[in-house]
Amino acid sequence: MRPVRFIHTSDIHLDTSFSGSGIPSRLGDRKREAIRAAFRGILEDARRCEAGLVLIAGDLFESDRVTPDTCEFLKQQFEKAAGIRIFIAPGNHDPFAKGSPYREEAWPDNVHIFDAEEFRSVELPELGVRVTGFGFLHNFLEERLFLKLPVLPDDGCNIVMAHASDLGGPMGKSKHGPFTAADIAGKNVQYCALGHYHEQRRVENPGDGAQIWYSGIPEGRGWDEAGPRGYLVGEIDDGGVRVEGRVSSRFDWNTLEIACDDFSTREQVLDAVTQHRGVEYDAETLLRVRLVGALDPKLDLSLQELGERLADECLLLQWDDATHPAIDFDEVAGEKTLRGRFVRLMNERIASSDGRERETLERARLYGVDALSGREVRLR
Numbered sequence: 478m479r480p481v482r483f484i485h486t487s488d489i490h491l492d493t494s495f496s497g498s499g500i501p502s503r504l505g506d507r508k509r510e511a512i513r514a515a516f517r518g519i520l521e522d523a524r525r526c527e528a529g530l531v532l533i534a535g536d537l538f539e540s541d542r543v544t545p546d547t548c549e550f551l552k553q554q555f556e557k558a559a560g561i562r563i564f565i566a567p568g569n570h571d572p573f574a575k576g577s578p579y580r581e582e583a584w585p586d587n588v589h590i591f592d593a594e595e596f597r598s599v600e601l602p603e604l605g606v607r608v609t610g611f612g613f614l615h616n617f618l619e620e621r622l623f624l625k626l627p628v629l630p631d632d633g634c635n636i637v638m639a640h641a642s643d644l645g646g647p648m649g650k651s652k653h654g655p656f657t658a659a660d661i662a663g664k665n666v667q668y669c670a671l672g673h674y675h676e677q678r679r680v681e682n683p684g685d686g687a688q689i690w691y692s693g694i695p696e697g698r699g700w701d702e703a704g705p706r707g708y709l710v711g712e713i714d715d716g717g718v719r720v721e722g723r724v725s726s727r728f729d730w731n732t733l734e735i736a737c738d739d740f741s742t743r744e745q746v747l748d749a750v751t752q753h754r755g756v757e758y759d760a761e762t763l764l765r766v767r768l769v770g771a772l773d774p775k776l777d778l779s780l781q782e783l784g785e786r787l788a789d790e791c792l793l794l795q796w797d798d799a800t801h802p803a804i805d806f807d808e809v810a811g812e813k814t815l816r817g818r819f820v821r822l823m824n825e826r827i828a829s830s831d832g833r834e835r836e837t838l839e840r841a842r843l844y845g846v847d848a849l850s851g852r853e854v855r856l857r
């Protein structure tokens with residue numbers, strides 16, 4: 478067969494909401510624009526590398542928030558990619574439901590949307606490829622449709638695509654299109670393009686040679702989606718399928734952990750943050766700083782003031798203060814004071830506890846000692 482290049486992406490989540498994520502609304506706007514730019518960049522790359530196919534494995538947008546502007550944006554991007562066949566397998570956030578733009582809008586001729594909760598195939602004889610997929614009709618799909626994936630004809634290259642949850646993966650049980658690799662093996666599939674999980678990952682498939690991939694999210698949306706994010710470019714020929722990841726994300730979600738044990742001034746905290754290798758500070762830097770360790774009582778850790786000093790260095794700064802004052806509780810326990818008696822009692826309780834209870838008791842001991850020492854009780 479003639480080599481065919483394809484692009485696999487998913488979980489773009491256009492028009493995503495950042496409310497409740499602790500991110501200021503102005504930043505939410507910028508993030509939404511960055512997500513659009515990432516998607517646009519992916520389609521530009523598809524044109525540049527002369528891809529024959531673009532596979533979008535669900536959650537392209539968020540149905541309950543998608544705007545007319547975004548629908549127009551998508552149509553224009555797809556029209557620009559007129560020579561490329563675009564396949565969409567709707568997921569739980571963009572199901573092919575009543576009122577969805579997938580149903581209501583007229584999409585360019587090169588776009589195919591899977592509109593049934595059963596596997597259907599589209600033949601592309603000019604490419605020697607068959608694309609088989611299904612789409613969500615609601616915001617959940619509990620049936621294990623992959624069990625009904627038929628054995629496909631082995632007359633060319635078979636690509637299967639869907640928004641689906643790998644039951645053998647780290648997330649375990651899910652009500653969103655559950656499957657295991659064993660459901661796909663033995664069905665003449667060369668490549669399976671999946672969406673739903675936001676990490677780029679190849680699903681282990683001991684059953685046969687089918688490559689099963691999650692493309693991951695093209696632009697991270699929170700601290701739990703840190704690091705470079707991207708999409709996959711694949712090439713199919715008689716020798717099989719080769720896949721490589723490419724980066725599309727612009728914003729990095731940096732988390733720093735700074736040990737404060739040796740500091741006695743705010744400057745030292747600032748220096749540790751700004752001189753930390755691994756973070757390049759610019760107008761798009763998102764930063765979360767977790768402060769840990771024993772804090773010198775002389776150090777006034779005013780996060781407000783520290784934030785002011787870093788305001789021009791980055792776009793977003795969040796503090797997570799997990800320090801504890803440098804107090805020798807054993808020494809305090811030896812005091813013949815109310816404070817000493819309090820610490821002795823707390824030490825006993827802490828010694829016979831574990832897990833969350835232990836953490837709570839340790840905080841209570843700290844607050845108690847602060848209060849009994851006449852210091853400000855700073856909640857952590």
Ligand SMILES: [Mn+2]
Nearest residue numbers: 536568569673
């Ligand atoms: Mn999803």
